[in-house]
Amino acid sequence: MDPVPDDASKSPSAPSLSAMGVGMRVGVELLATLMVGLAIGWALDRWLHTSPIMLALFVVLGGGAGVMNVWRLMAPGRMPGGK
Amino acid sequence: MGIRLGHASAGRWAGRQILRRRWQLAASAAVLLITAAPAWAAEGMPQLDFANKLTTAQVVWLAIIFVALYLLLSRWALPQVASVLEMRATSIAGDLDAARRAKSEADAAVAEQAKATREAHASAQAEISAAVATSKAAADSESVTLNAKLDQQIAEAEERIARARAAAMGALEQVATETALEVVSRLTGTAIDGSTVNRAVAAALAARAS
Amino acid sequence: MAAEAHSIDALGQFKLHTALGPFGASVNFTQSNLMMVIAAGLILALLYFGAKPRAVVPGRLQAAAELAYDFIHKMCVDQIGEEGRRFFPFVFTLFFFVLFGNLLGLLPFSFTYTSHIAVTATLAITVIVLVTVVALAIHGMHFFTYFWPKGTPVALAPIIIPVEIISYLSRPVSLSIRLFANMVAGHVMFEVFASFMVMMAGAGVIGYFGAAGPLALNVVLMGFELLVAFLQAYVFAVLTCIYLHDAVHLH
Structure with missing residues (x-):
């Protein structure tokens, strides 16, 4: 069972609820962009028969987008969730 | 295999090769993730069991229920609450209006009262000063005539004496x-x-x- | 540890099966959908019976209905602006559908439909499709400048544009994964602690005392999960509002 220990780390006895929430948001944001990058890369590879160039490229771009999203999330003086 | 092919075709530039290696790493990690996910799903998570027709059916019913809920809420339930809130707002506004009107009326009455008092005060003052003036004038004229008479009498007396x-x-x-x-x-x-x-x-x- | 992991079926609770007997089976109506109908019914009942007295000084139910209305209405106007009124019914539906899904899932013998990625993803995709349609309707082709932030050097275009597109497309993914993961995590933990409790109790007299630990944990967890239920519904609705704001105002 993979998810059990994974989820147990989000126990209610965590020191700060908001810190946990921020961590959760960052994690989700990174995971989501990475997944979208993967999906686009995979689809482009299938279409253009360029496996695995597009996949690799878009994983990197996905990671970049994730970092950008997290930056927008955390950057001071900005609205939550970007511009 | 695809990875090797890509590697071989890009073998000329060392720099690009390093870049490729990184991509390879990322790609293999990604492939690992992708292949791991279905295995994980097969192992447990019923949520990721997309082969189950109930998973699809659930989404179809979700769409139906959600749209129905949206229509019922936006056309029927929410306007009711909105009308109650609006009614409250208008009734409160009306009450406030009435209160404000009553207050302004009271204020006007008070002002009028004060004005009347002031006027009465002023007129009384005027009357008093007029009375004082007339009585003073009367006294003045009286004393003048009296003086004249006295002077005359004195003159007469002096004449008589003379x-x-x-x-x-x-x-x-x-x-x-x-x-x-x-x-x-x-x-x-x-x-x-x-x-x-x-x-x-x-x-x-x-x-x-x- | 391995034996325990084998005996704990933390994921069985998420399994779909048909509800309402033969009728449900014939149209593949699942227990998840039954909970959706119950949630929808409760939301409508709250508003109907809340608005019914039409009292100037509201009773409890009316106050709850008005609070719900005002809360979402304020959220829409604050986050989106005056145009937010148009999206108010949608955001209201979304928030309360998710909230009641989360809350009903905490009741015994119920089912949490928000713990299904298919459900949360459908909701998130609905949101993003709406946002995109709104943006296209208001700004037309100008919408695509969204992927080209002002002041970006032209040399960076090949990187920035895909990154912005991925960032845009990641919205429904993060929206759905966040809700799904939170709900699954909570319910898995309930199940795990409850299983510990049963195992402990099965171990005899000492076990009864030992079982108090997981029980206490589950009680604490229940309070925590109530908070999470509200928080996740709120986050879902607020992010929807923020995306709608971006669509209406475009930067």
Whole structure:
């Protein structure tokens, strides 16, 4: 069972609820962009028969987008969730 | 295999090769993730079991229920709440309006009252000062006439005194002359001329009067 | 540890099966959908019976209905602006559908439909499709400048544009994964602690005392999960509003 220990780390006895929430948001944001990058890369590879160039490229771009999203999330003086 | 092919075709530039290696790493990690996910799903998570027709059916029913809920809420339930809120807002606004109107009326009444008081005060003051002025004028004129009358009386009295004095003086001259004549005739036994005595008396009187 | 992991079926609770007997089976109506209908019914009932007295000084139910209305209405107007009124019914539906799904899932013998990625993803995709349609309707082709932030050097275009597109497309993914992961995590933990409890109790008299530990944990967890249920519904609705704001105002 993979998810059990994974989820147990989000126990209610965590020191700060908001810190946990921020961590959760960052994690989700990174995971989501990475997944979208993967999906686009995979689809482009299938279409253009360029496996695995597009996949690799878009994983990197996905990671970049994730970092950008997290930056927008955390950057001071900005609205939550970007511009 | 695809990875090797890509690797071989890009073998000319060392720099690009390093880049490729990184991509390879990322790609293999990604492939691992992708292949791991279905295995994981097969192992447990019923949520990722997309082969199950119930998973698809659930989404179809979700769409139906969600759209129905949205339509019912937006067309029927929410307008009801909105109308209640609006009713409250208008009734509160109406009450506030009435209260504000009552307050302004009361304010106006108070202002009017104050104005009336002020006016009454002013008119009373005016009346008082008018009365004072008339009475003062009356007193003034009265005193003027009184003064005039008194002056006249004084003048009359003085005149009377003057006349009496003149008369007295005239009488005195005659008495003095007669007395002088008598005294002289008795003392000397001779009659003297009256005009001489007259002159002497007049001179004496004039000397005394001065 | 391995034996325990084998005996704990933390994921069985998420398994779908048909509800309402033969009728449900014939149209593949699952227990998840039954909970959706119940949630929808409760939301409608709250608003209907809440609005019914039409009292100037509200009773409890009316106050709850009005609070719900005002809360979402304020959220829409604050986050989106005056145009937010148009999206108010949608955001309201979304928030309360998710909230009641989360809350009903905490009741015993119920089912949490928000713990299904298919459900959360459908909701998130609905949101993003709406946002995109709104943006296209308001700004037309100008919408695509969204992927080209002002002041970006032209040399960076090949990187920035895909990154912005990925960032845009990641919205429904993060939206759905966040809700799904939170709900699954909570319910898995309930199940795990409850299983510990049963195992402990099965171990005899000492076990009864030992079982108090997981029980206490589950009680604490229940309070925590109530908070999470509200928080996740709120986050879902607020992010929807923020995306709608971006669509209406475009930067």
